Amino acid sequence: MSRLRILPALKALIAIKPKQKLTAQYLLSLFIAIVLAFLVGAGIMLLCGYDPIECYAALFRGALGKPRAFGNTLAKTATLCLTGLAMSVAAKAGIFNVGGEGQLYFGGLAAAVVGARLAGAPAWVIVVCALLAAVFAGGLYAWVPGILKVKLKVNEVVTTILLNSAAIYFCSYLTNGPLKTAERGISSGTDSIAVSFSPIIRLSNLNGSIWIAFAAALIIWYLMTRSTAGFEMKITGANERFAKYGGIRADRLMIAGMVISGMLCGLVGMIEVFGIHKRFITNLSAGYYFDGMLVAMIMRYQPFGVIVMSFFFAILTIGGSAMELSAGISGEVILIVQAVIIFFMAAEGGIRQSLRVWSAKRRVKRTHAKEAGV
Amino acid sequence: MTENAPIVRFEHVSVRFPSALANDDVSLAIRRGEAFALVGENGAGKTTLMNVLYGLVRPALGTVIIKGEKISQRHDPMRAIAMGVGMVHQHFKLVPSFTVAQNIALGSEPVKNLVFYDQKRLNREVLALSKRFGLPVNPGDVVDDLSVGLQQRVEILKALHRGADILVLDEPTAVLSPAETDELFEVLRSIVREQSMTVILITHKLHEVMQFSDRVGVMKQGRLVGIVNTSETDEKQLAAMMVGRELLFRDLRAGEPSDREVLTISGLRAMDDRGLEAVKGIDLKLHAGEIVGVCGVEGNGQTELTECIMGIRPQTGGTVTLNGRNISRLKPREIRGMGVSFIPSDRMRTGLSAEATVMENMLVGKQRQTEFRRFGVQFRKRRATSYAKALSEQFDVRSGGVDLPMKSLSGGNMQKAIIAREFSFDTPVLIINQPTRGVDIGAIEFIHEKILQKRAAGCAILLVSADLDELFRLSDRLVTLYEGRLTGSFVNGEITRQEISYYMTGGRQEVRA
Ligand SMILES: Nc1ncnc2c1ncn2[C@@H]1O[C@H](COP(=O)(O)OP(=O)(O)OP(=O)(O)O)[C@@H](O)[C@H]1O
Ligand SMILES: [Mg+2]
Numbered sequence: 001m002s003r004l005r006i007l008p009a010l011k012a013l014i015a016i017k018p019k020q021k022l023t024a025q026y027l028l029s030l031f032i033a034i035v036l037a038f039l040v041g042a043g044i045m046l047l048c049g050y051d052p053i054e055c056y057a058a059l060f061r062g063a064l065g066k067p068r069a070f071g072n073t074l075a076k077t078a079t080l081c082l083t084g085l086a087m088s089v090a091a092k093a094g095i096f097n098v099g100g101e102g103q104l105y106f107g108g109l110a111a112a113v114v115g116a117r118l119a120g121a122p123a124w125v126i127v128v129c130a131l132l133a134a135v136f137a138g139g140l141y142a143w144v145p146g147i148l149k150v151k152l153k154v155n156e157v158v159t160t161i162l163l164n165s166a167a168i169y170f171c172s173y174l175t176n177g178p179l180k181t182a183e184r185g186i187s188s189g190t191d192s193i194a195v196s197f198s199p200i201i202r203l204s205n206l207n208g209s210i211w212i213a214f215a216a217a218l219i220i221w222y223l224m225t226r227s228t229a230g231f232e233m234k235i236t237g238a239n240e241r242f243a244k245y246g247g248i249r250a251d252r253l254m255i256a257g258m259v260i261s262g263m264l265c266g267l268v269g270m271i272e273v274f275g276i277h278k279r280f281i282t283n284l285s286a287g288y289y290f291d292g293m294l295v296a297m298i299m300r301y302q303p304f305g306v307i308v309m310s311f312f313f314a315i316l317t318i319g320g321s322a323m324e325l326s327a328g329i330s331g332e333v334i335l336i337v338q339a340v341i342i343f344f345m346a347a348e349g350g351i352r353q354s355l356r357v358w359s360a361k362r363r364v365k366r367t368h369a370k371e372a373g374v
Numbered sequence: 375m376t377e378n379a380p381i382v383r384f385e386h387v388s389v390r391f392p393s394a395l396a397n398d399d400v401s402l403a404i405r406r407g408e409a410f411a412l413v414g415e416n417g418a419g420k421t422t423l424m425n426v427l428y429g430l431v432r433p434a435l436g437t438v439i440i441k442g443e444k445i446s447q448r449h450d451p452m453r454a455i456a457m458g459v460g461m462v463h464q465h466f467k468l469v470p471s472f473t474v475a476q477n478i479a480l481g482s483e484p485v486k487n488l489v490f491y492d493q494k495r496l497n498r499e500v501l502a503l504s505k506r507f508g509l510p511v512n513p514g515d516v517v518d519d520l521s522v523g524l525q526q527r528v529e530i531l532k533a534l535h536r537g538a539d540i541l542v543l544d545e546p547t548a549v550l551s552p553a554e555t556d557e558l559f560e561v562l563r564s565i566v567r568e569q570s571m572t573v574i575l576i577t578h579k580l581h582e583v584m585q586f587s588d589r590v591g592v593m594k595q596g597r598l599v600g601i602v603n604t605s606e607t608d609e610k611q612l613a614a615m616m617v618g619r620e621l622l623f624r625d626l627r628a629g630e631p632s633d634r635e636v637l638t639i640s641g642l643r644a645m646d647d648r649g650l651e652a653v654k655g656i657d658l659k660l661h662a663g664e665i666v667g668v669c670g671v672e673g674n675g676q677t678e679l680t681e682c683i684m685g686i687r688p689q690t691g692g693t694v695t696l697n698g699r700n701i702s703r704l705k706p707r708e709i710r711g712m713g714v715s716f717i718p719s720d721r722m723r724t725g726l727s728a729e730a731t732v733m734e735n736m737l738v739g740k741q742r743q744t745e746f747r748r749f750g751v752q753f754r755k756r757r758a759t760s761y762a763k764a765l766s767e768q769f770d771v772r773s774g775g776v777d778l779p780m781k782s783l784s785g786g787n788m789q790k791a792i793i794a795r796e797f798s799f800d801t802p803v804l805i806i807n808q809p810t811r812g813v814d815i816g817a818i819e820f821i822h823e824k825i826l827q828k829r830a831a832g833c834a835i836l837l838v839s840a841d842l843d844e845l846f847r848l849s850d851r852l853v854t855l856y857e858g859r860l861t862g863s864f865v866n867g868e869i870t871r872q873e874i875s876y877y878m879t880g881g882r883q884e885v886r887a
Contacts, residue, residue, distance in 0.1 A: 228741050231737075235727060239726075239727035241686075242724060244715070245684070245725075249707065
C-alpha cells in the first residue's frame with residue numbers, strides 16, 4: 001500500500017509549533033475530527049458505489065478479526081509508537097527530529113551487520129549486540145544535528161531532512177557495493193542474519209521484538225512524564241531562554257532529546273531487520289518515521305496519547321489493505337480518511353472556536369428562556 | 375443620540391474562565407468624551423473586561439452596547455475596530471522589523487494604481503495624523519530601534535489611524551519614565567478635550583488617576599464595587615476601596631550595611647541584542663545588608679547590566695566577582711549555585727514560561743533537590759504541587775490552581791509568582807529588575823516589605839527600577855545610569871529627586887561607586 005507523503009505539510013505543522021497540552025477540549029475536537037473524517041470517507045465510498053457500512057466492517061474485521069490480522073496490527077502499532085515517541089521526546093525538549101528515517105536506516109544496517117558477523121555466538125548475545133549497535137548508530141546519527149543546533153544554531157529541521165537522504169543513499173550504496181550479499185536471488189541486501197525473532201502469532205508480523213518495543217515505550221513514557229529530566233525537558237521545550245535563566249542545562253537536554261530520539265529510530269531499524277526481513281534491504285522503511293511523526297503531532301507529543309493513537313492508525317493501515325481485498329474498494333480511501341483526520345486536526349483551532357461559539361449561543365438562549373420564564 | 379448618552383455600556387457582563395469568575399455581573403456606562411480610569415487589585419478583572427469590549431474575550435452572560443449598537447455573537451477585534459474601539463495592550467503588538475508607518479497602516483495600506491503599495495502617501499498620511507494628535511513620530515523609523523515610549527506612541531497612532539474614538543490603554547505607564555508619562559497624559563488630555571475622544575485607562579498608579587480622569591471605576595474580585603467622580607475622592611479612599619483596608623506605607627528606615635563586599639563589578643562591558651554596546655564600563659560594589667538602587671531612564675543599559683551579572687548575556691569586557699571568585703565566564707546555573715537570584719524585567723520572555731504550569735514555573739531551580747526526587751530520577755509531582763501551593767499562599771499569588779498554565783494569571787500575579795520563586799532560594803545576593811511593574815499597590819507594599827526583610831537578613835541587593843519613589847523608599851545607596859555608564863553615586867537621603875534627575879539624563883559626577 002502506498003503511504004502518505006506529506007512532508008511539506010509536516011514542515012508547516014512543525015513551523016507553527018503545536019501547543020503542548022492535551023486538553024479535554026482538544027480531545028473532543030479530535031474525536032469530532034475523526035468522526036467527520038469517517039463521514040467524509042463514507043461519502044466517498046457512496047460516490048464510488050460501495051456500501052460504507054460494509055466497507056468499514058471489512059476494515060475493522062481486517063485489522064482485528066483474526067489472530068493473524070490482530071498480530072499485524074500490534075506489530076504496526078509498535079512501529080508507529082516507537083517512531084511517534086521518538087518524535088515526541090525530542091520535540092518536548094524543543095528540538096525537532098525530522099531525520100528519523102536516516103537514523104532508522106543506520107540502526108537497521110548496524111544491526112544487520114552485527115547479526116551476520118556474529119554467526120555462531122549464542123542467540124541472546126547476537127540479539128543484545130545487534131540491539132546495542134542499532135541504538136548506538138541511530139543515536140550517533142542524531143547527535144550530529146543536535147550538536148550543530150546547540151553549538152552553531154543550525155536549524156535542525158533542515159539538517160535532519162538532509163541527513164535522511166544522505167543516510168538512505170549511503171546505505172543503498174553499501175548494500176549494493178561493499179556489503180552486498182553473495183547469496184543468490186537477493187538483488188540488494190546484506191548477508192542474512194544468524195538468528196531472528198520468531199513470530200508470536202503464526203504468519204503474522206508480530207514477533208518477540210514486541211517485548212523490546214514495549215519496554216522501550218515504557219521507559220520513554222516514564223522519562224517524559226515522571227522523571228526529573230522529563231520535567232526539565234518540558235521546561236526547555238516551552239521556553240529555552242527561561243530554562244537557561246532558571247539554571248537548567250538546556251543545551252545538554254536538547255542534545256539528549258535528539259540522541260534518545262535517534263536511538264529509538266535505530267531500534268525500529270533493528271526490529272525491522274530482526275523481525276521481518278532477516279537482513280538489511282534497501283527499502284527497509286517506507287516512511288515509517290513520518291507516520292510516527294504525524295501521530296506524535298496529532299497527540300501533541302503526549303506519550304500516552306501517542307501510544308493510543310498508534311493503535312488507531314495501525315487499525316486504519318492494516319484494516320485498509322484488508323478492506324481493499326475483501327470489499328474490493330481501493331485502500332486509497334483509507335488514505336483519504338487519514339488525510340482528512342490530519343486536515344481536521346490542522347483546523348482544530350477552528351473546530352474549537354465553533355464549539356465555543358456554539359456553547360455560548362446555547363447559554364445565551366438558555367438564559368433568555370429563563371428570563372422569559374421568570 | 376444626545377451628547378451625554380453613554381458611548382459604551384456594559385450590561386451585566388460575566389466572564390467565566392475554567393478557573394475563575396473573571397468578571398461578575400459588571401454593569402458600567404462610559405460617557406462620550408470622558409476620561410475614565412479603571413483600577414483594582416491584580417486579577418480583579420480589568421484586562422478581561424476591556425478584552426470583552428475589544429472582542430478578545432466573549433462574555434458568558436450579558437452584553438456590551440457600543441454607540442447604541444449591541445455587539446454581535448461573533449464580536450472580534452476587527453468588528454470592534456470598525457465600531458471605533460482602539461486598544462493599546464500591555465504587551466505591544468507591533469511588527470519589530472516594519473517601519474512606524476507600516477505598522478500604523480498594517481492591514482489598511484494605501485494602494486496606488488490598484489496594485490502598488492503607496493509608501494509616499496502612507497508616510498504623508500502618518501505624518502498628518504501624528505501632527506493632528508500631537509504625537510510626533512518619524513514614519514520611516516524601524517520600530518525595533520525605538521524606545522518603549524515611542525513604541526507606545528506608535529500603538530496609539532495605530533488605533534487612531536483606524537478611526538478609533540474610544541481608546542483603551544492597559545497599564546500604559548508601567549513601562550514609561552516619569553517624563554514620558556507626563557507627555558503621554560498631556561496628549562491624552564488634549565485628545566479628550568479637543569477631539570472629544572473617550573479614553574479608558576487601566577492603571578495601578580493612583581496619582582495618575584487623580585491627575586487625569588473624570589471618573590474612576592474600582593474593581594474587586596471580578597465585580598465593579600464602585601464608581602466615583604475623581605473630584606470627589608482621593609488616593610487614600612481609592613486605595614481603601616481597592617484593597618479593602620488602609621495602606622500603611624510606613625516610613626522605612628535604612629538598614630545597616632556591613633563592610634563586607636559581596637559582589638564587585640569592574641569595567642563591565644556588554645552589547646545589547648542589536649549588537650550595539652549597551653554597558654560601557656561599569657564599576658560597582660555591593661555590600662552585605664545593603665540595597666543599591668540603580669536610577670535611570672529605561673534602555674540605558676539596566677537590562678544588559680543585570681543579565682551580565684547573572685550570566686545570561688555574554689560580557690565583552692571587565693569582570694564580575696562574587697565573594698572573591700570571578701564569575702564572569704560562568705553559566706546561570708553555576709552562578710545560581712553560588713548564591714545569586716535574579717528577577718528579570720523581561721517577564722514574558724525570561725522570567726517565566728507562559729505555557730508551563732504555575733507549579734512548574736515556581737519549582738524551576740529546585741527540581742533536583744532531594745525533597746522533590748525519588749530514587750534520584752523520579753520527579754515528586756505531588757510534593758512539588760503542594761510546595762507550589764504553599765509558596766503561592768505565602769506570596770499571595772492568585773491563580774485558579776497551580777496546575778493551570780502561567781499565562782492564565784493576571785499580569786501582577788505572574789510577577790508575584792516570579793518573586794516568590796526567586797526569593798525562596800534564600801540566596802545572599804539578589805539582582806532585582808523592576809520588581810513591582812504592573813503590580814497593585816497592596817502587593818507593592820508587600821513586595822517592599824519582603825525586599826527589606828531580605829536586607830535585614832544580610833542580603834546584598836541590586837535594585838533596578840524606573841520608579842524613583844520605589845528607589846528612594848528602599849535604597850541605602852543610589853547610583854545613576856546613563857547611556858551605559860554610571861554618572862553618579864549617592865547616599866540615600868543626601869540627594870533630592872531633582873538632582874538625581876539631572877544625573878539620570880547625562881549630568882556627571884566624578885565619584886566612583
Ligand atoms: N486566559 C485565561 N485563562 C484562565 N484564566 C484567566 C485567563 N485570563 C485571565 N484569567 C483569570 O481571570 C482573572 C482576571 O484577570 P485579569 O487579567 O482581567 O486581571 P487584571 O485586573 O487585569 O489584573 P492585573 O492588574 O494583574 O493585570 C484572574 O483571576 C486570572 O487568573
Ligand atoms: Mg491586566
